[in-house]
Amino acid sequence: MKAKIGVKLIGAQKGPFIIWDTEVKGFFARRQTAAGRITYGLRFKDEGGAARDIKLGVDLAPDQARTAAEARRGDIARGSDPAQERAETRAAQRSFQAVWDDFTAARWHTLEPTTRVLYANNWDVHLAPRFADRAAASLTTADIEAMHAEVTALGAIMAPPADIAPEARKAWRRRGGRTAANRCVQLMSVLCIRAAKRGWMGANPCADAAWNQESPRDIRFSDFEISLIRTASDETFEGLDIAIAIALMLETPMRHKTICAAEWGEFADLDGEEPLWRIPGDKLKGDEPYDAPISTATAAMIVRLRDETLRQSPRYLFPLVEQKLTGKAAGDGRRGEAHRARLIIPSRHRASFASAWERVRQRALMLAGHASPTLRALHDGSPHVFKHTYLSRLADMDANPLDIMIAGDHKDIQTSLRYVHRARRNTKALARQAHQNLPKAARR
Numbered sequence: 001m002k003a004k005i006g007v008k009l010i011g012a013q014k015g016p017f018i019i020w021d022t023e024v025k026g027f028f029a030r031r032q033t034a035a036g037r038i039t040y041g042l043r044f045k046d047e048g049g050a051a052r053d054i055k056l057g058v059d060l061a062p063d064q065a066r067t068a069a070e071a072r073r074g075d076i077a078r079g080s081d082p083a084q085e086r087a088e089t090r091a092a093q094r095s096f097q098a099v100w101d102d103f104t105a106a107r108w109h110t111l112e113p114t115t116r117v118l119y120a121n122n123w124d125v126h127l128a129p130r131f132a133d134r135a136a137a138s139l140t141t142a143d144i145e146a147m148h149a150e151v152t153a154l155g156a157i158m159a160p161p162a163d164i165a166p167e168a169r170k171a172w173r174r175r176g177g178r179t180a181a182n183r184c185v186q187l188m189s190v191l192c193i194r195a196a197k198r199g200w201m202g203a204n205p206c207a208d209a210a211w212n213q214e215s216p217r218d219i220r221f222s223d224f225e226i227s228l229i230r231t232a233s234d235e236t237f238e239g240l241d242i243a244i245a246i247a248l249m250l251e252t253p254m255r256h257k258t259i260c261a262a263e264w265g266e267f268a269d270l271d272g273e274e275p276l277w278r279i280p281g282d283k284l285k286g287d288e289p290y291d292a293p294i295s296t297a298t299a300a301m302i303v304r305l306r307d308e309t310l311r312q313s314p315r316y317l318f319p320l321v322e323q324k325l326t327g328k329a330a331g332d333g334r335r336g337e338a339h340r341a342r343l344i345i346p347s348r349h350r351a352s353f354a355s356a357w358e359r360v361r362q363r364a365l366m367l368a369g370h371a372s373p374t375l376r377a378l379h380d381g382s383p384h385v386f387k388h389t390y391l392s393r394l395a396d397m398d399a400n401p402l403d404i405m406i407a408g409d410h411k412d413i414q415t416s417l418r419y420v421h422r423a424r425r426n427t428k429a430l431a432r433q434a435h436q437n438l439p440k441a442a443r444r
Helices: 005-009 062-077 083-091 094-111 111-133 141-157 168-172 178-197 223-232 241-252 256-258 295-310 353-370 376-382 384-396 401-407 415-436
Strands: 017-020 026-032 039-045 051-058 276-279 290-293 320-330 335-349
Touching: 026 062, 051 062, 051 256, 083 141, 094 111, 094 178, 111 141, 111 178, 111 384, 141 178, 178 276, 223 241, 241 295, 241 384, 256 384, 353 376, 376 401, 384 401, 384 415, 401 415
Parallel strands: none
Antiparallel strands: 017 026, 026 039, 039 051, 276 290, 320 335
């Protein structure tokens, strides 16, 4: 109905209603249910001619609501857009918890499983306690750097407890430190970019935040370092299984985790001249199978391992081994000296060779005879450096980016192009050196 909105008229209404005021255009009072509260609002047309409603208040006095409606109509006449202002206010109040929820709902299914674990861990442990209830628009670079400094410091003071399980020790150390702090800034930057696209905040405050220096990711093993690794990983030091694992890291571009999951049925022609490791597509990011040639020496070691330990696991080359603390009963009934027993779980594969690689790395440095600064990859390298070395040498041999992409199991060819660009920089350096050393034409 249309009438002058007043106390008596409102009180006389039963059930749901809407009354349009006859004194202020667009001003209305509404009750949507019989027991509901009375809401006052104003309807207007935006610049495009579309009808928009704005809420003035609930259970106000009619005269007070009419005064607010008149003020709003004056603002609209002067060019104000109440709906836009309300959207900006809501955006300014958007919390980072809402940003995180929006990000996970839209992007979570596109992330790799390992990336999901990393993001979830950093959000739950480091970021949510600090920023979940914080308005996204209020975040500053100083806030990011303060978080970064605190997470970095945690790596020094959060030593794992003495009684923590061995498999949980590494995860505990990841709760803080230089690298964890950098990964937290990286995740915050992803969230800020998404919030900025949504209009919930301005410029990315992480863009100017300080990062900790990390070990370079473009390092590669030299020929001398590879010879040291081969010697240090000999089965007389570490056992046949570790020797095979290191050989596969050196001879194939497979990731460390893929090697851990190697199966007997994936190897072909081990007794022939061209042995292959045929990795199925479901183990690779690109979902395409890959045939990795291996040396006859490595194939011979795999045959020996198969003959010796196939009964331990009919499926995996490297079955999971757990250490169990046991005790031996003495003759007088008392418990004897405790010792660790190896328990092989044939249905599961090893999760990592990181501890074995650390022993090999330290032994290789000892074989070098001194802490030479030229052994850069041995000093700073992780198992992933094996993959970098393989792909870098492919690029040095003028392999095209598509070949490197297939061998490296990259989803994005831009990742493969990094190796090509690095190889071209090396070629330019050699060309400059040749230009300096080659004889020049005589001047006339």
